[in-house]
Amino acid sequence: MHGTDSVKKNMYGVLIALLPALLISFYFFGSGAVLTTAVSVLACMFFEWAINTFLLKSKKITLTDGSAVITGVLLAFNVPSTLPIWMIIVGALVAIGVGKMTFGGLGNNLFNPALVGRVFLLISFPVAMTTWPAATNTLLADNQTATEQVDATSAATPLALMKRIVKYQGTITKETQQLAANKDSLKQANLSATSQKKIEKLVRESEATIQTSQAKLITTKAQLPTNLEMLVGQTKGSLGEVSALALLLGLAYMLWKKIITWHIPVSIIGTVFIFAALMHLINPLLFVAPQFHLFSGGLMLGAIFMATDYVSSPMSHKGMLVYGVSIGFLTVVIRLFGAYPEGLSFAILIMNGFTPLINNYFKPRRFGRVVKK
Amino acid sequence: MNPILIAVFSLGAVGLIAAAVLYIASKKFAVYEDPRIAQVAEVLPQANCGGCGYPGCAGFAAACVKADSLSGKFCPVGGQPVMEKVAAILGQQVEVTEPKVAVVRCNGTCENRPRLTKYEGIQSCAVLASTYSGETGCSYGCLGCGDCEDACQFDAIHVNPVTLIPEVVEDKCTACGACVTACPKDIIELRPKGKKNRRVYVSCVNKDKGAVSNKVCKTSCIGCGKCAKVCPFGAITIENNLAYIDPEICKSCRKCVAVCPTHAITEVNFPPRRVINPAVANNVAAAQQKVAAKKPIEKTEQPLKEAAPKAAENAPKPAPKAAATVAVKPADEVEKKG
């Protein structure tokens, strides 16, 4: 006897869960979003069909199972809506060709195909991939100042802003320390005239640097979106990652339809929150509040849709928790201490590589191992 | 110093040191291998099929060099020419071995052996054999899922999609034995190819009583023994209601083929018998009967009481209404390939 589940049902269920985020992206980013999504989906489907028919010469038609469509949508969600069309097509080719078909098609890929495509684009075309357009529509009252609106094209995503805050704050701290040290050395008794002049010059320079950094810090902090804005999605970012609320709706749908279990999303989000909160407690000026981490960047998108990809994630619940915690930890480390503002894509890809190892060592709870009462 | 020069020198030095280490290691830790093993391995077909009984061609080469004589060692893929080359390299004699070929001893086609159930499980003969006794009423016969085809490395056996019985491509078969091992019903046998590639064998492995087996398959062996009685060389034995032709004794005279009431014995690669006009056949048959009535018939022609009506029943149409005779057989007696 067989139940009613099928591959198609699961794939189309995921697409339905992606619908709220898709619609919101169309609203915020307008026709650019529609075009990007359409090109990505069509390109992914085309490449899958072409590779299957001409390179692999396989008779099976896998196009209708929905997985290529999902890769297309997720790839689109991970790029800015102004990405040139040809880049999207290249990304789709890498995602499907390298990320999925080289491994043997659905069920055999080691890494999440959409992420492979996205990371490839990020590393190959860093400028295009980090140029975020302004929203064409708004849902909440706009409380940004006029200067920010002029800066629309180069204004940063919340995470980039966060990185800048870290940088400016770091400069301020360092220069303040230098200043104090120099002022102390000025107080010394027998100082030569040249040294004194040198140190006074350093003091003036430090004070100037501190002033400019503080000014920049203030403007940057003013650009930070409010929590509500980030929740709804009225920030700069890629198509799919902006609206945490829409993504959470998708999560609720997938849990209800038993497409995924809670283990991976909860463990990723939980770990990020706890680790970021810890860092925030240690140094509130340097490290932003944990909820900022949750609602910014692709965290929701990654935790709910990318890390939960069937093929590249572990099979047992225990393994899923280990996987999720590791991803969360790696994400925060890369965000706070790494060169890139966004750490989740890399964290997921790294842990994808560990999935077979996790499957080997984190077996499900076997019957009969329970300690008697 | 210029950083590029530093990089070049340091990497160059690392490379040189590594090369030196590797060279010393390859000399110090070298394993001595008889050079003849490599020579023998070169002349082998490199199929690595295991048909010789050794692990791959390298294993066979090592075994040949190690052994005192080449008796019992034979590469079925390379055959006699390759064994002679090996013998030449090792300075030994090689005995002449008859080439063999795989033979499928079942003729339970969809026409001969009706299907009673449809199997929709895992498409493997081994799995089907563990699940139940097969789609037909014969629990010994070929299951048709193609484990033999999957096992063959030489593309030499394919399950015919119409008859659902595997067919061996003689020219490609190397008698490596992979299909023999793969078949869970032990239907495939390696038999000598025979002179001019002609051979005769019983295409049935059903061990049930004749009445039972014939009910489920038209061409089953019923163990009646007529073939054993007619064989001039005593090559046929009947055991467990099943006839078996010993290939070492059989001289391919085909007397058994003609006498088998269910056409369970198959002849391969023989030229077709002379085509006879059916009307002429009837006259010839009538004449034959007259002759038979006068002369005492050879002991092999004694029809069993049951066999006579059966023979008339089972003879293919258009059949002369002869009693069991050997000489005349109707035109459409075609060769059956196993």
Added chain:
Amino acid sequence: MKTFRIGGVHPPQNKLSAGKKIETLALPKQAVFPLSQHIGAPAVAMVKRGDEVKVGTQIAQAGGFVSAAIFSSVSGKVAKIDNVYDASGFRKPAIIINVDGDEWEPTIDRSTDLIQKCDFSAEQIIEKVKAAGMVGMGGACFPTHVKLSPPPGFVAEILIINAVECEPYLTADHQLMLEKAPEIMVGVSLLMKAIHVNKAVIAIENNKPDAIELMSKVAEDFLGIEVLPLQVKYPQGGEKQLIDAVLDRQVAAPPALPISEGAVVQNVGTAFAVYEAVQKNKPLFERVVTVTGKLLPHPSNFLVRMGTPISQLIEAAGGMPEDTSKIIGGGPMMGKALVSAEIPICKGSSGVLLMGDAEAHRNEVQNCIRCGKCVGICPMGLEPYLLGALFEQSNWERLEKEEIMSCIECGSCQFTCPSNRPLLEYCRIGKVTVGGKIRARNAKK
């Protein structure tokens, strides 16, 4: 409400024959008794062609300790001993009897009044159970007297009666409880006496509220018997799952037995048959069988003499529908498709299920998409996707390490798999192969 802790699925219940009173089926014209109707060595025939037998005459004796006797369910003459197709799909030796009349052995008490008093000792009860050819009626057919005799060093603490009937479609146990509750209770108390326990739990799934109510009421008059309702989840009727649900204890991996947790589990139909065997001297030769299916005109529960061909049951249930595609012996999750409609009813035949093409049709097998659903629902905590992959590679050593022998063949994995992979078959046949290798290894020692 209690249930087992690991895994489980919720197949649609389809209890089409629920509430249908048990009808006694007419006698067959010919009764066929395969000699292997139980776990263990096949029985050995005691009769030969031409012998006259009555209802209840022993026709085969046990072939070893783990084996069971077989009794004729009909009166008539033995026609022959021949190989016939049985529910396994293979031809096995069987005793074939041409039915003539309905004469019973005089030792059998055919009265219908309840006999509650029992003066037999525990050993005598086990002896009578063995002499009646008793095996587990839940479908596994394990010889009952073996289960009632714990190996040295093990002591029974509690008797669990499996009245769960978790397989979809089947209602035989349910109906038996509604119609024969007092007799079942006496049978339970006899079993308690046999294994020297004073506590018994009758586990019933929550989808049978009428049975729970009735059995609870009747249990009030018996000492130490408690009725425990359980949450509906498949495969609750599995011995190990049931012990986990009732006692919160999990039996360790094979070769450990349930008795190591002090539990003896018996099917409720076996309890009823034990009552008849001990109190009425009636050996095991008839049982309740559910005949069901969405296409069948009248899904029913029949009291059937063993040896009756299932074609007769199907006729009585309204006739074989035109578009029948599969006939399954047992339930849809664990049952096996039958090769013909002439297969005889045996001791373990709890149900006959007819399926049309739409329901029986198997969709195309696709690649494993690593969704992990099979891992989440396996009641034994195994990884069916891995067992299937290892089977395809014939990696028997690793299969043994991945504990394939713990698989209870419940079919939950195959039920859940979105790619339609035949996981149950992989595990079943993998177990046969690995089990053979283990036995060969142990024999060498």
